Amino acid sequence: MTMTTACAPVRGDEAMTQEWLLSLKTPCYVLDPTVVMARYADLRERLGTPLIVSLKANPNLDLLIRCGHAFIDGVELASQGELDIVAGRINTPKYVNNPSMDEDFMRAALASRCTFIIDSLEQAQRLIRVIGKQTAPQTVLRINAGQLVNSGKHPADHFGMSRHDALLTAVALAQANVPIIGLHTFAGSNSFHVDDKGADAAALAHALAAFAPQIARFTGMLVEFLNVGGGFSEHFSGQAQTFDAYRQRIAPLQKDFKVVHESGRGVFAGAGTFVTRVRSVKALGERYVAVCDGGLSHNFLLAKTESMLKHYAQPRLLRRQQxxxxxxxxxxxxxxxTCSRADVIGWNHGLSAPPSVGDLVIFENCGAYNQTYSVGAFLSQSPAHTYIHQS
Known part of the structure; x- marks a missing residue:
């Protein structure tokens, strides 16, 4: 990844900000740590619980250096690479969570005093072998959301365990004197909602709490930590009533459990902008086609190739000239x-004058997953640059 760190003028001076944007090397991402910190604090307050940050949404080191101190409840790490980024930089709790975690990753996580989120009995057995005579880490058992609330409303993904396997895993860890401090579940991206049909986010939290005493009976230790994931939209600020109802629903659980949540998308999405430059313009049929220097190789999610119905983003156009x-x-x-027919990254369906070569095409809400989820090797494209915009 080509890393370029720069500070833009404050946003209050729009002319200076536009001049700075036009000077950037494109395609690029512009990340704002002040927005990350504000969104984290906002979401945490709406939930009324601790909030763990899922670093896979945006593992940019320059960004982390500037806002990592705000993640007071810890970070969730899904790879050894992410662990290497935070090692020595994050003093709050670190949770490692990856079903394919190998021995090297486990040893690195042990050295960094991470809490392990256990996905299967086999993974627990592997961890026991790696621990050997070392001090055992704290562990959390991950329960499959679809198995936990068997209503057909949660996706049948492959993460976590059935109740039966979780009990077997609890026995294995207890016999090896590995402490189990809690339970974890996650229903998937954009899954956070509250309804009266028994399969919403609050129902998932209550189901996890109801299962905790069964684990405690096998280990002889109380389970007091419940990580109920998140699934928050990047537009969570428009869900005030949903959060109010959710807090009321989970309030009884907080008497006996430390209920925590995780978020990556909700924290990072609104703090990132993708900027690409128009390289060619043509009229084709009843539309203008603006060919940009950045596309699906740099921002795969904009191309909507994984969507049945493609609702393309409508970017903002910063024109160099009339x-x-x-x-x-x-x-x-x-x-x-690229030469792919799928490399369509945006539409402006309203009637507009044509863009000009050199104009900037600016996509908002690109701070979570957009950069890391892209297929950078296609056509040996150079990676997108990254800039830090300090408000």
Whole structure:
């Protein structure tokens, strides 16, 4: 990844900010640590619980250096690479969570005093072998959300254990004197909602709490920590009533349990912008096609290739110059720099004057997963640059 760190002028001076944007090397991501910290604090307050940050949403080191101190309840790490990023930089709790965790990752996590989120009996047995005579770490058992609330409303993913396997895993860890401090579950991205049908986020939390005494009977230790995941949208600020109802629903659990949540998308999404530059413009059919220097190789999620119905983002256009006054007004299709027909990254379906070569195409809400979930090796494209914008 090409890393470039820069500080933009404060946003209050729009002309200076636009001048700075036009000077950037594109394609690029612009990340704002002040927005990350504000979103973290906002979401944590709405939940009324501790909030663990899922670093896989945005493991950018320059960003972490500037805002990692705000993650007071800890971070969740899904790879040894992410652990290496936070080692020596994050003093709050670290949770490692990956079903394929190998022995090297386990040893590194042990050295960093991480809490292990256990996905299977086999993984627990592997951890016991790696521990040997070392001090045992704290562990949390992950329960499959679909198995936990068997209503058909939660996706049948492959993460976590059935109740039966969780009990077997509890026995194995207890016999090896490995402490189990809690339980974990997660229903998937954008799954946070409250309803009266028995399969919402609050029902998941109550089901996890109801299972905790069964684990305690096998280990002889109380289970007092419940990580009920998150699934928060990047637009969580528009769900005030949902959060109010959710807090009321989980309040009884907080008498006996430390209920915590996780978030990656909710914390990082609104703190990142993807910026690409128009390299060519043509009229084709009843639209303008703006060919950009950045596309699915740099921001795979914008191409919507994993969506049945493609609702493309509508970017903001920062023009370097005025369009010809006599140019017809047409919709604009924004495409990337590869030879793939799927490399369509945005649309402006309203009638507009054509963009010009050198104009910037700016996509908001690209701070979570957009950069790391992209297929950078296609056509040997150079990676996107990254800038830090300090508000």
């Amino acid at each position: 369009s010809p006054v006599d140019a017809p007004l047409l919709p604009i299709q924004f495409v990337g720099s």
